[in-house]
Amino acid sequence: MAWCKLQGAIVSCHSRTRHELTDEKGASSRLLEVVQPVVTRETIKIMLPELTIAYVPSTQIVESKPLPIPTSDSGKFGRFGGKFVPETLVACLNQLELHFENALRDQLFQAELAVALRDYVGRETPLYHAERLSEYYKSMNNGKGPDIYLKREDLSHTGSHKMNNALAQSMIAKRMGCKSVVTATGSGQHGLATAAACAKLGLDCTVFMAAKDMQRQSSNVRLIKLLGAQVEKVEGGFKDAASEAFRYWVGDLERNYHLTGSAVGPHPCPAMVREFQSVIGKETRIQALEKWGGKPDVVVACVGTGSNALGLFHEFIDDRDVRLIGVEAGGMGLESGAHSSSLTTGEVGVYHGAITYLLQDQDGQVIQPHSIAAGMEYPGVGPELSFLKESGRAEFCVANDQEALHAYERLCKLEGIVPSLEAAHALAILDKLVPTLHNGSKVVVNCSGRGDKDAATVFNRGLFDEE
Numbered sequence: 001m002a003w004c005k006l007q008g009a010i011v012s013c014h015s016r017t018r019h020e021l022t023d024e025k026g027a028s029s030r031l032l033e034v035v036q037p038v039v040t041r042e043t044i045k046i047m048l049p050e051l052t053i054a055y056v057p058s059t060q061i062v063e064s065k066p067l068p069i070p071t072s073d074s075g076k077f078g079r080f081g082g083k084f085v086p087e088t089l090v091a092c093l094n095q096l097e098l099h100f101e102n103a104l105r106d107q108l109f110q111a112e113l114a115v116a117l118r119d120y121v122g123r124e125t126p127l128y129h130a131e132r133l134s135e136y137y138k139s140m141n142n143g144k145g146p147d148i149y150l151k152r153e154d155l156s157h158t159g160s161h162k163m164n165n166a167l168a169q170s171m172i173a174k175r176m177g178c179k180s181v182v183t184a185t186g187s188g189q190h191g192l193a194t195a196a197a198c199a200k201l202g203l204d205c206t207v208f209m210a211a212k213d214m215q216r217q218s219s220n221v222r223l224i225k226l227l228g229a230q231v232e233k234v235e236g237g238f239k240d241a242a243s244e245a246f247r248y249w250v251g252d253l254e255r256n257y258h259l260t261g262s263a264v265g266p267h268p269c270p271a272m273v274r275e276f277q278s279v280i281g282k283e284t285r286i287q288a289l290e291k292w293g294g295k296p297d298v299v300v301a302c303v304g305t306g307s308n309a310l311g312l313f314h315e316f317i318d319d320r321d322v323r324l325i326g327v328e329a330g331g332m333g334l335e336s337g338a339h340s341s342s343l344t345t346g347e348v349g350v351y352h353g354a355i356t357y358l359l360q361d362q363d364g365q366v367i368q369p370h371s372i373a374a375g376m377e378y379p380g381v382g383p384e385l386s387f388l389k390e391s392g393r394a395e396f397c398v399a400n401d402q403e404a405l406h407a408y409e410r411l412c413k414l415e416g417i418v419p420s421l422e423a424a425h426a427l428a429i430l431d432k433l434v435p436t437l438h439n440g441s442k443v444v445v446n447c448s449g450r451g452d453k454d455a456a457t458v459f460n461r462g463l464f465d466e467e
Contacts, residue, residue, distance in 0.1 A: 075266075075267020075268055075270065075271055075383075076267075076383075077383050077384045077386070077387035078387040078390060078391065079348075079355060079387075079390075080348075080354070080355050080356055080383035080384070080386040080387050080390075081267055081270065081354050081355060081356075081383035081384070081387075082266065082267060082353075082354055082355055082383075083266040083267050083353060083354075084266065084350045084353050084354060084355070085266050085353045088250070089250065089266075089353075092253055093266055093267065093268065093269075095176075096268060097267065097268040099172055099175065099176050100172065100268050100271075100272050100275075103168075103171075103172050103175065104275070109171070109175070112171065113167070113168055113171060116167055116171070117164065117167070117279065120157060120167065120200065121156050121157045121163050121164065121167060122155060122156055122157050123156070123164075123279065123283070124283045124287070125151065125152045125153055125155050125156055125280075125283065126152045126155065126287075127149050127150075127151055127152070127283070127284060127287035127288065127291065127444065128149060128150045128151075128152050128447075129147065129148075129149055129291070130148045130149065130150050130411075130414075130415050130417075132414040132415055133148050133410070133411065133414050133415055133430075134146070134147050134148045136410070136414055137430065137434040140435075141434075141435065144439040145434055145437065145439060145441075146297070146298075146434060146437045146438070146439075146440070146441035146442065146443045147440065147441070147442055147443070148430065148434075148443050148445065149288075149291075149296075149442065149443065149444045149445070150415075150417070150444075150445055150446075150447040151280060151283075151284055151312065151444055151445070151446045151447060152447055153280065153308065153446060153447060153448050153449065154417070154419065154420065154423070154447050154448070154449050154450040154451075157193075157196065158189070158192045158193045158196050159189065159192070159449055159450035159452075159453070160189040160190075160192075160193065160420065160448060160449030160450065161277060161280060161307065161308045161311055161446070161448050161449065162189045162190040162192070162193040162194075162261055162307070162449075163193040163196070163197070164276050164277050164279055164280070164311070165193075165261060165272070165273050165276040165277055165307065166190060166193035166194040166196075166197045166259065166261060167193070167197045167200075168276040169257075169259045169260075169272065169276065170194065170197035170198055170200075170201050170203060170259065171201065172257075173201075173203060173257035173259065174201050174203065176257065178203070178255060178256060178257035179203065179204060179255050180203065180204040180205070180206065180252075180255050180256050180257070181194060181198050181203050181204065181205050181206070181256070181257050181258075181259050182205075182206045182207075182208070182245050182248050182249050182256050182257070182258055182259070183205075183206075183207055183208070183245055183258070183259045183260070183261060184207070184208040184209070184238065184241040184242040184244070184245040184261075185207055185208075185209050185213075185238075185241070185261065186209075186210070186213055186237075186238035186241070186304070186374045186375045186376075186377060186378070187213070187217055187220070187373065187374040187375030187420070187422065187449070187453065188209065188213065188217040188219075188220025188221060188223075188224065188374070188453060189220065189375060189420070189449050189453070190261030190262075191207040191209060191220065191224050191229070191231070192220050192223055192224055192227070193261070194207065194229070194259055194261065195207060195223075195224045195227035195228065195229035196227050198227075198228070198229065199227045199228050199229075203257075204230075205227075205228065205229035205230070206229065206230045206231075206232060206245075206248065207224055207229050207230070207231050207232065208231075208232045208234050208241040208242070208244045208245040208248070209221065209231055209232070209233065209234065209241050210233075210234050210235070210236055210237050210238055210240060210241045211233050211234065211235055212237070213237075213238065213241075213374045213377075214231070214233060216374060216456065216457055217374055217453055218456070219452070219453055219456075220453050232244070232248075237368065237369065237377055237378075238374070238377055238378050239352075239366065239369075239378055239379055239380075242262075242352060243352075245258065246258065246352075260272070260273060261273065261307060262304070262305035262306065262307055262378070262382070263277075263305055263306035263307045263310050263382030263383075263384060263385070264305045264306070264352055264354065264356070264378070264380060264381070264382050264383075265352050265353050265354055266352075266353030266354050267354070269353075270306075270354065270382050270383055270384060273307050273310070273382075274306075274307075274310040274311070274314055274382075274384060277307050277308065277310060277311030277314075278310070278311055278314045278315060279311070280308070280311035280312050280315075280446065281299075281311060281312045281313065281314050281315025281316060282315050284296065284299070284312065284315065284444055285315050285316070288442065288444070292442060294442070295316070295319060295321070295322055295442075296316070296322055296442045296443065296444040297321075297322065297323065297437070297438075297441040297442050297443065298322070298323040298325060298433070298437065298441065298442075298443045298444070299312050299313060299316060299322060299323070299324055299325070299443075299444045299445075299446070300325045300326075300327065300426050300429060300430075300433070300443065300444070300445045300446070301313065301325075301326060301327070301426050301445070301446040301448065302326070302327050302328075302329075302373075302376065302422045302423060302424075302425040302426040302446070302448060303326040303327060303328045303343065303376075303381060303385065303396065304329070304340070304371075304373070304375050304376035304377075304378055304381075304422060305378050305380070305381055305382055306381055306382030306384065306385045307382075308422075308446050308448035309326045309385060309446070310382065310384055310385065311446070312444070312446045313326075313388070313394065317388075317393060323395065324388065324393065324394040324395065325394070325395045325396075325397065325429065325433065326343070326385065326394055326395070326396045326397075327396075327397055327398065327399050327425045327426045327428070327429045328340060328341040328342070328343055328344055328376070328396060328397070328398045328399075328425075329341065329369075329370075329371035329372075329373060329376040329377070329398070329399070329400075329401075329404075329425055330398035330399055330400035330401070330403070331369075331370040331371050331372070331400060331401055332370065332400065332401060333400055334398065337367070338370040339369070339370055339371070339398070339400075340359070340369035340370060340371045340376050340377050340378060340379070341359075341398050342356075342357045342358055342359050342369075342378075342379060342380050342381045343357050343381055343385065343386070343389050343396045344396060344397075344398055345359065346358045346359050346360065346379075346380070346381075347360055348386075349364065351366065351379070351380045352380065354383050355383060355386075356380050356381055356382065356383045356386045357380065357381055357386045357389070358379055358380045359379040359380070360379070366379045367379060371401065372401040372404060372405070372421055372457065372461075373404065373420070373421035373422045373424070373425060373454070374421075375420070375421075375422045375449075376422055376425065397429055397432075399425045399426075399428035399429050403425075403428040403431070404421055404424040404425045404427075404428050405421075405424070405458065405461060406428065407419075407424040407425070407427035407428035407430070407431075408421060408424040408427075408451060408454070408458060409458075410427070411424070411427055412451075417447065418450065418451035418452055418455075419447050419449070419450075419451045420448060420449035420450060420451045420453065420454055421451065421454045421457065421458075422448055422449055423445075423446065423447045423448045423449055423451070424451070426445050426446060426447075426448075427445055427447075430443075430445070
């Protein structure tokens, strides 16, 4: 019997007394009673062309009808999402939701954000035709194949898509009268973007980061400190840094603003991140119309927790003729257990305040994730992506560490672009995807971040060593 495992609360307050988890309506989070059984790969079988199968779409979805994303006041995407948090945090999240909704309706805020995105972040980012990369794949098929385009989020200020959300939420924090922003970061790109946005707006900033990530992303750590932010070391991984950031926030709710950079956690956090990242897909639609007079046939993005994938996907969810493909971190291989493929191999549970897919063992304990890309090491994923998986609207597959390294090298040598290792996972799936596509198809890959931060990791793997 498929069932749903219950993970821990988002955080507790400073006291270690046990808190009952509740949603925003005060209902107990006894998930075995309220969550539907998990549909497994054993239930229904389907083949995706040459891609690692991550999910079996439900037979209840009618392909000819549009697929609205179901949402409610609780921030639910189907059965995923919600606010499963200690009661002490419900009021804070409700207040945050109110400020978020007010900001969306405030024309002055939207105008200020638009100017800041243009003049500070450098939007819009180019939709770049990767001609040599396209020819590389066409040369393997008698000169036929898709045209590959890169959405150049690596050219945004601080080097990734993370600035879109960090800047917008920092502006909301200032509107709320908060003096300090607290956040957690994995690859350092969100921490860097948040530190920069806080410096611009005159806010204090504290960034929590795992010790191992501080070591492998040392250049970003130095830049975060240079921008005036304080970096707090945490033992463990990004999930532990995220938990510590929440604890810090709870310690002074009046002064602190918790700025999540990932589309995970309790409502409204995933919705906020997706909303402020959706500029990626909106620009892509306009740019595609200008460049070839239509829409992309396929859009591809890496999936760590979901911010850059949703940023690209969300605009095209109702366009059923546009394939949405997310690429998770296969790490050392799914069979090894050392990976970060929660949509591919995970089960449904509650983690960091929301119902989603998680890497967990038979006892419901979180399994430590692994990826060569620091930004993809998280045992869960955003609830909206979990819904897109379960509904069958999006396809999910995996690329392992070695495949990502080869894609990293290929883009460097063919296009003179150094992608992040996170983006390299999305590029890696082209090896399996391209042979399945029609000649002249248009593929957009989200190049979500710059790769100089990963140079030390790449060099340590000996990828460019001379023979």
